[in-house]
Amino acid sequence: MASVTKSTRTKIKSSSHRHWVPYISIMDRYLSNEMVAPFLFGVGAFSSIALVIGSLFELVRLITDAGLGIVTALQIFALQLPQFMMYSFPMSVLLGTLISYSRLSTDGETTALRSSGVSPYRLVVPALVLSLFISGMTFLFSEVVVPSANWQAKTILKSALKQDNPQFKSKDIFYQQYGEVIQPNGGKEQSLIRSFYARRFDGTKMLGLTILDFSQGTLQQVLSAESAVWLPDRNVWDLENGTTYLIGTDGSYRSILRFDRQQLRLPRAPLDLANEQRNSAEMNISELANHIELVRASGNYKEVKKLEVSLQQKYALPFICVVFAMVGSPLGMRPQRTSAARGFGLSILIIFGYYLLLFICGALGQVEILSAIAAAWLPNLIGLGAGLFLLSRVQ
Template sequence: MSAGFSKLPRLPFRWDGAFKLSVMDRYIATELIAPFLFGVGAFSSLGVSVGALFELIRRVTESGLPLSIAFKVLLLQFPQFIVYSFPTSTLMANLMTYSRLSSDSELTALKSCGVSVYRMVLPALVLCTLVTGLTFVFNESIVPASNFRATTTLSEALKSDEPLFQERNILYQEFRNVEDEDGDREEVLSRLFYAKEFNGQQMLGLTILDFSQNGLDQIVSARSAEWNSDQKTWDFSDGTIYVVSADGSFRNIVTFEQQQLQLPRAPLDLASRKRDYDEMNIAESLDYLETLRQSGSESKIQKLRVRIQQKLALPFVCISFGLVGAALGTRLNRTGRATGFAISLLMVFGYYLLTILSGAFAQVGYIPPVLGGWLPNIFGLIIAIWLLIKSSQ
């Protein structure tokens, strides 16, 4: 036991013009750093090996992927596995540190000085909060761009024939809010945009139903249409506009070779290849969600809503894992590095199993997306609180 513990003050923080850490805080924080860094390296390497390395080796041997490109893609995928390692590393670091302090009777000495278990785990909570912020920064600023760059690099190297857009049956619905006689507002269909095919530049075989004008509907049929980025309009070619009155009779029929129509760009965004869920940050995911809401694809909307909640919840797993590790460590007398590593793997497996199940239930509508994303965190936090209460008794 460190000799410095005999001089521990009963109040761990002092305020004398500046905020100062106590000896206990500095000691525990120092003990936590080494296993945390070890966990980041170990779990990141394990994740890369299982999740990316084997697949890249197969690409090299079967598809002729150059080794230099494979190495570049591996480096670009590494930030994602570092993020995944953060929660596991906080769990293992706290579990190993507090179990060692417990086995060396240092926690007993702290209790004899009047320090509660809740106060002992405060350095762990501070570390977990810092790692939570670091995880959020990585997951929002680095990982999406890095994953997208890895995907494009791999596709370009393999000369993938997979189109970067949705080729057929592009359907986009635009809604507007109207006020009824009672003053209530409701959402009604304003336009329906349909294209049989998109070749990467032009929409082909278009039919647009326009209900935006009261008492007057329009049907636009055209051979092709292309988005005019300079004027922010659609350039339609070889088409016909049918104007229909409220009683269903045709009021006017206009044929054209070239016609510009003020329609939203959203159908092009919907047809263009969107990034995968792991290649978008939260802001990009919310923008894509708004586009999907106009398309009417309920299954895709629900799936994206669940993924957004999971993306929000992921950084806070560090707090749940860290508190569980610290609380469990205070109850274990002797836990070596191998045992701590094994317990961490077991708990992580249970967490991700619960994540998969709760996400699946949320996607099919059995539970709300918020609960589907946050349920594993809530479950882990409940376990941590229960363990802390048991340790303090």
């Protein structure tokens, strides 16, 4: 009796454990396995095409014309591979769903499943689940691997070609500081309070510095200095060999003061701008958000709008996988046969149309016709709408 009780308890415990394990039906496993092979084929095919067009031709040209070493070229080629793989993931989802669901439809398997009471909406669930997983993988690539790899590839290439150090901007450092300015009527208004310009930067020292002070609403003084160094322990700029021109209310010079050395408590932002030479493809979301705030403080609102669209696209682009799964599945369920070659060609057309829409929306976001969020996410919403329409036609 005790042994029976023990066995029963074991079964109950096992049954309770299985209750918390997600159940994957045979149909879901079968459909998922069907999509894996064409997906992997797509990753290889699309990555290879993108690498040849976007990287290999240029590297071969640099080897023959600029004397770039073969070993260095191979290193750069390997570092650029993650970016092209990231772009190939959504395309491969589209190809995988098109080919796999087309084969199932051609062999009559989708008809058999539907006659058993399985709706087309249920049939696309495995594709959507797989696409969500690939979306997460794409997001991790874009956040962890791609920015660092792109930055290293750029640094190695610049160093090999003996070009300017990409670690900082070496000339024409321009920064505008905005803040509250007291108006003649006593009110306050956001306006330019200081303009900062350095002709050159050697990595630590600003050279040929000019500062215009508008803190009282009009130009109050002009300061020029031979050099300036940021002192982080005091949070001040240390200026050497300079002149301060005090401006009167009528625009004439009120006095001229020369100095050998002077310390001013001004923002550190000009130094940060000079040291930040990465583009949005070489930064993750956190770094790009910080860079946007830095550019916003400089008053370059056109660049801010462009960067905000890029930031939202970093969130939106991984979900292209879900969009393409939603479009590719019902297209594959159509009764006509779609071969691998035809599926590849159809995928190219859909991808071209989607990225054209993405480019147009991004441009509209940069000129402020669309908000940054709408510019990044509108192509996804249109794609999902198209997928639902196609699925309703299959139903």
